[in-house]
Amino acid sequence: MSDFIVEAELRETNGRSATRRLRRTGKIPAIIYGGDKPDLSVAVDYFVISKLLNQEEFHTSMLEVKVKGSRGKNTVMLKATQWDPIKDTVTHLDFIRVSSSDMITLDVPVVAINEDKCPGVAKGGLIDVIRHSLEVTSRADSIPAHIEIDCSGLDIGDSVHIEDVTLPEGAVVHHEVNFTVLNVAAQKTDTIDDEVEGDEGSEEAAEA
Numbered sequence: 001m002s003d004f005i006v007e008a009e010l011r012e013t014n015g016r017s018a019t020r021r022l023r024r025t026g027k028i029p030a031i032i033y034g035g036d037k038p039d040l041s042v043a044v045d046y047f048v049i050s051k052l053l054n055q056e057e058f059h060t061s062m063l064e065v066k067v068k069g070s071r072g073k074n075t076v077m078l079k080a081t082q083w084d085p086i087k088d089t090v091t092h093l094d095f096i097r098v099s100s101s102d103m104i105t106l107d108v109p110v111v112a113i114n115e116d117k118c119p120g121v122a123k124g125g126l127i128d129v130i131r132h133s134l135e136v137t138s139r140a141d142s143i144p145a146h147i148e149i150d151c152s153g154l155d156i157g158d159s160v161h162i163e164d165v166t167l168p169e170g171a172v173v174h175h176e177v178n179f180t181v182l183n184v185a186a187q188k189t190d191t192i193d194d195e196v197e198g199d200e201g202s203e204e205a206a207e208a
Contacts, residue, residue: 003061004052008042009068028090032065032074035097040074042067049090053081060106060143065095077104077140100141107133108144112182114152120184125156129182134162138171149182159183 011022011029019029027043042065052058058078065074076095084091098104112127121127134147147167149160161178 004058004063006044006052006063006065007048007068008044008065010070011041011043028093030093030095032076032095032097037072037097040067040070044093046090049093053090056109057145060108060145062098062100062140063095075099077106098140100139102140103137104140104143105135105137106143108136109133109146110181111146111148112151113148114150117152118154118184120154120156120158123156125184125186127151127182128185131179131181134173134181136167136171136173138168142168142170144168144171151184154184156184156186
């Protein structure tokens, strides 16, 4: 059973002019592809999709797209989202057909937890997330909504590498290098402020 249901309608025409007219009516163009079925050009409601995109689980869950005027069930996952770089609004969606046992690779966000228990933060350090998402391969029905990294034991200067990360069962992040996911860095603001105050003091002494 799909975690989300999306209502859609078939698009009879494509092209830029047709897409602009579609968006003026509050719809967003999308495509459903993959599997052994032909591609479907569809339209979905802009406001409904905008709310769904704000839900973290929507990006990594199996979805059911009900297409008005089309037969059959469309079990999919959201593969790609296009955004307007100026308005920051969604402009197009790509859905790929999947079954529960399909192995899917998606970008999954990284979430730092227990920052309030982090010794490095207590000393004034900052948690610096280097990789905000990881390319995770997993079964379509068990891709995690996010990857949690526990910061409760980290001090200033400590780093968490990909091989230190505990992934959900069955999930894999393919890598050739043990890259850094996050670290705890010392703040540099005090040094910068001291330098500024020192410069100002030198200028005042010169004027005197």
